Amino acid sequence: MDKNRHEVLAESLTRILAERLVSLHKLFDELTIVIRAKDVHSVSEVLRDHEDLGFDTLVDLCGVDYSTYGDETNALGQSNGRRFAVVYHLLxxxxxxxxxxxxxxxxxxxxAVDSVMKIWPGANWFEREAFDLFGIVFSGHSDLRRILTDYGFVGNPFRKDFPISGYVEMRYDEEQKRVIYQPVSIEPREITPYVIREQNYGNGHM
Known part of the structure; x- marks a missing residue:
């Protein structure tokens, strides 16, 4: 029986990456590999340059906060208690x-994870986004600064422990004639919806 494309790719990755490959699994007809942070740059170069792999395009890069995943993380990604991950989608x-x-x-x-911007230049803004939203630092990035939130923004809004209301709010001050930042004035509250049902709802009466 001929091997399918995923099997061929899986064998190539296992052979070429060898001990740098922490795990490899297939889910929803897609292959995922897990590697160590210290190997990001070297593995990325191999993935791009090896003739049997040729991953010349970085389609996407995103951060993940695994703080609320519990034991399930080990089955899906070998987290071993580590909270933050970077996920690269390659073509x-x-x-x-x-x-x-x-x-x-x-x-x-x-x-912190090494930047892959020199390998895939398209990683530039992706890494800035993960830095902005998750607080993940990409070592070696030439211009690592916020890209989606304001310069005065406090915290990283995609972290699981970031409050919905944030830490500060922005408003225009008439006396100072400029925009200012101040502590959030909205008090968090739990809203319970009020549901109105017909008198005989659920009793089988029409």
Whole structure:
């Protein structure tokens, strides 16, 4: 029986990456590999340059906060208690292959992963977005600064522990004639919807 494309790619990845491959699994007809943070740059170069792989295009890059996933994370990504991950979606145009690469930051207080901008220049704004929204630092990035939130924004809004109301609010001050930041004035409250039903609802009467 001939091997399908995923099996061929899986064998190539296992052979070429060898000990740098932490895990490989197939889910929803897609391959995902997990590698260590210290190997991001070297593995990315191999994925791009090896003739059997040829992942020349970075389609997307995003951050993930696994703080509320619990034990399920181990089955899906080998987190081993690590909170933040970076996920890379790669495309090989020549081989028509797609691959997901997952990397967990070793530290929670200061999550950091090497930048792949020199390998895939399209990572520039993707890494800035993950830095802005998750607080993941990409070492070696040439211009790592916020890209979606305001310069005075406090915190990282896609972290699971970030409050819905945020930490500060912005308004225009008439006396100072400028925009100012101040502590959030909205008090968090739980809203219970009021539901109106017909008198005989659920009793089988029409």
């Amino acid at each position: 090989s145009v020549s081989h028509n292959h797609r691959l997901r690469m997952k990397v967990f930051a070793e530290e929670t207080e200061f999550p």
